[in-house]
Amino acid sequence: MKINDLNILLRRLNTGVVIGMLCFTVLVAQGQTTETAPSNPHVRLGQKALIDGDFKAAAEHLQKALPAEANDPNVMYMLAYSQYQVGEYRKALDAFSKVIELRPDHESAYYYRGKANNILAVQTDTRISSSNREKMLNQAIVNYTKAIELNGEDVKYYQNRGIAYRDLGILRGTAGTANYDKTVATDAYNNSVIDFEQVLAMTPGKKDIQTELKKAKIYRDNLK
Template sequence: MNLKFVCNLGKAVKIGIATAVLAITTLTVQAQQQEHRNPNVRLGQKALLAGDFKSAVVHLEKALPAESGDADVLYLLGYSQFQSGNFQDAAKSFEKVIALDAKNANAYYYKAKASNTLAVSGDTKLSDGQREQLLQSSIADYTKAILVNANDAKLYQNRAVAYRDLGILKGTKGKSSYNKTVAADAYNKAIMDYEKVLTYDAARKDIRTEIKKAGVYRDNLK
């Protein structure tokens, strides 16, 4: 297994179903050409490529701790956990990937996305303070990913979403976390990131809509 395989896997999540089928077929060929020495990793890889992410998690977890120093294996585990909806464990796995490979922009991306998803979840056990910490962590990880790969539009777009969600959290009147200044700043930064996305594709009507919405949220803060 090599890093090229892992990076290609990260890209597959963004594309349509028909193209994804082609991408997975290509990845399967790559995997067969370079099999991992650990049978549990091979089983996990096979399950992942079949779209059985929960089984992939089971197999890849069995490969640990023997493969705990292999960033590629940990990435596959984190990706499988993410696709299984286990965002907390996914964030932990990607954090381990980053500890081994500080230049892995995809690991920062998925860790950030997992944190953002947790922050806006309906989990009633999370306090507003914990949600804010998750959003701040998400923003920080997207920023680190941008430092590694400054020309990836999806990093700016997803950081904008995290800023927007922070604005909503801090700008909701009546909550103990309410802070108009912080909320306004978050909305402004979301708008800046959305505008950055437009420099890559000015035809993105969805992004223009998000800019308008963020501006309305900001201007209606009380």
């Protein structure tokens, strides 16, 4: 892939996609030694679909590039991100895990694997046991923590980990449920408070996080 083509892609995608593709850009900049376009036609079509913002088509084309490109972290990241964007979170989890297997320092893959786990954990329209929801929330926390270890300057990692801790507190702190545990819920809310306070220290005045911080403290202080 030509670096110039990548720059065009990033400019044309919306802000949320740019954030998601940032680590992909770094991978290419570090790993590309020749400015050649992808030889695999499915990868080329997947790139074009990404430029056009058609994530469903991108996922379909990039999936067809496998297994030939399964060991290319750039291709796998584009596939995982496209699947995430169209709500195929379980498929995205597998693809992001492959990216991490190939590139253990890929902070964005950890971040989005955490987000996918968190989204699945709080979905109410699926039949998921409380124990599995808790497992996914803990996996989300682990992934956000790894992203923070790789880059402690990115505020969204703390913010999303705070949300995951809050969701864990809600799951374990709902009185009358079989998995109620005040101690576990209290610890989760305390960790949520720490992360939200860190977000505010890095970006003072964020109204949404100020609200989340107040809610986490109220939930914690009102545990039965």
